[in-house]
Amino acid sequence: MSHTLSRLDFLKTGSLALGAGLTALSGLKPATSASSRPGKAKNIIFLVSDGMSSGTLALADLMKREQFGQTTNWIQLYESKRNFHRGLMDMATLDSTVADSAAAASSWGCGKRINNGALNWGPNAEQHKPIAAIFRDAGKGTGLVTSTRITHATPSGFAINMPSRNQEDEIATQYSERNYDVLLGGGDRHFNPDKRSDNRDLYTTFRSKGYNVVTTKNALSEAPPTGKLLGIFNDSHLPYMVDFNSDAQLQAVTPTLAEMTKSALNRLNSHDNGFILQVEGGRVDHAAHANDAASLVYDQIAFDEAVGVVLDFVDGRDDTLVILTTDHGNANPGLGGRGSGYRESPKLFESLQNYRKSLEWVYEEMGYNWQGPALENVSAAKVREVVEYAAHTQITRDEADMIKESFEWNLRVPFQDRMAPGAVISGVLANYNGVYFIGTNHTADYVEIAAIGPGSDRIPYFVRNTDIFELMVEMADVRAYSTE
Ligand SMILES: [Zn+2]
The missing domain is CATH 3.40.720.10 (Alkaline Phosphatase, subunit A)
Structure with missing residues (x-):
């Protein structure tokens, strides 16, 4: 409430001091x-x-x-x-x-x-x-x-x-x-x-x-x-x-x-x-x-x-x-520091240049819809094949198992917004490309704005x-x- 009041005060002052137009209104x-x-x-x-x-x-x-x-x-x-x-x-x-x-x-x-x-x-x-x-x-x-x-x-x-x-x-x-x-x-x-x-x-x-x-x-x-x-x-x-x-x-x-x-x-x-x-x-x-x-x-x-x-x-x-x-x-998202003295990060990040397909394509290949339902009896070998093709990256058997379980919605994750298979795949791939995300939703960050030209x-x-x-x-x- 006080925020609103001070804003109104500001607007009033603005209109008195500067007359009509832009500054009076905003x-x-x-x-x-x-x-x-x-x-x-x-x-x-x-x-x-x-x-x-x-x-x-x-x-x-x-x-x-x-x-x-x-x-x-x-x-x-x-x-x-x-x-x-x-x-x-x-x-x-x-x-x-x-x-x-x-x-x-x-x-x-x-x-x-x-x-x-x-x-x-x-x-x-x-x-x-x-x-x-x-x-x-x-x-x-x-x-x-x-x-x-x-x-x-x-x-x-x-x-x-x-x-x-x-x-x-x-x-x-x-x-x-x-x-x-x-x-x-x-x-x-x-x-x-x-x-x-x-x-x-x-x-x-x-x-x-x-x-x-x-x-x-x-x-x-x-x-x-x-x-x-x-x-x-x-x-x-x-x-x-x-x-x-x-x-x-x-x-x-x-x-x-x-x-x-x-x-x-x-x-x-x-x-x-x-x-x-x-x-x-x-x-x-x-x-x-x-x-x-x-x-x-x-x-x-x-x-x-x-x-x-x-x-x-x-x-x-x-x-x-x-x-x-x-x-x-x-x-x-961000590129995190990886390896001794963070020196591995640039090389890991470079690997994104070799990606062949989006995760949307991975979902399609796996027969998974964006909003579910969970898949049944997913093959870890298939997961490995599809993810490795898309990302041009070899993953471990353990990592393929985690992805398999995420498609089956059978995985424990600490933050619910990262329960999507995509978030699990990207978590696995972050070991190889260095890029990690905090969730799967919008954030309240103040955003970057640039402008050029009159105004x-x-x-x-x-x-x-x-x-x-x-x-x-x-x-x-x-x-x-x-x-x-
Ligand atoms: Zn959005």
Whole structure:
């Protein structure tokens, strides 16, 4: 309560001292230079690596240096002389300090803290106009790009009103009614009449509204360079990069996040009034839940390639605010010190370069579903074969037995959140790759946020999630469209 009061006091003081506008409504810094005057950001590009603990940012950068001799684009920004902001963000939601992606994205999408699981939908069924709709009504271009289903929580948090993120058929229907310009990701199951519960053919609906609809990488590159575009490239999420990198067939049909980002930017850049684009590296979160170190690292690197596309796009222009962040920590992985003087760690970590498959693939090979039920009579030899193939790593008989027992849910673990077979496999593999996770769920960590372009200088070093919404509508001068 005292926190709330002092915040209100601050806001009152702010509005008295500084007049109307941004600083009156939020905790953002006042404009300190001509370059950050409201309205200066014609375009907004918002990049989210979903569920990226700070350890994930470091692991991807360590791997990129080791394997490719380059720092990640994200860390390169920090090493550069460009004018950028860097700080921490408090991602708490209305009902928890640990955010889920729906409420987290909604905090940026509508400027309100709502309950976990909801999309721009308050606890009393209030519907808050999401930022993509605000930009659309202001005559700006709108785009969402993700490696998850396009109906998943993070893109939806910028674009959709729904009581539950799980209503993905309804979310797809709402997309078809909202006239956003570019939607690229996975999720055929929610557009295809053979897969939807109501058998509606949403592709036909989109086409009748003037969208080009594409489902392959080639069709994406051959689509007309202007006009509305729906690109759905998989039944569910796009593949993990570890699986993608080892599968020529997937590479032939599936665009990367960077390719989708480039395509979206080319299109949106033709809007005279500017645009908003959200880009999500969504499977970083899934890899963290799964405790899949190789997938985590390579999906974060793929996200970082999209960061590179965006940083190139804004190079030399001063009309685009870029925000680079994550919605919450997840499972907080890290490379631990191993061996005498910790000297074994770098070598162990390097072994991730040889991984051939994700843990999702391991589950499929074992015939195990993400949420169970437990398997019966698992063969330890089979476990060994599958895990050793995926990780290119020899494990011991004892370790294979532990994994077998975890598939059978017949294993004692001290922390229940690590009872998933994936957590047990990753614990075994940590003996060989050095990367360990604290659990299988999101965490309350304050998250990394970086920004560049007009308005980035207004972000405090420690910022509340909802203030980023205020920043975006103010810098793009679209507040007039923020109510229906
Ligand atoms: Zn998650």
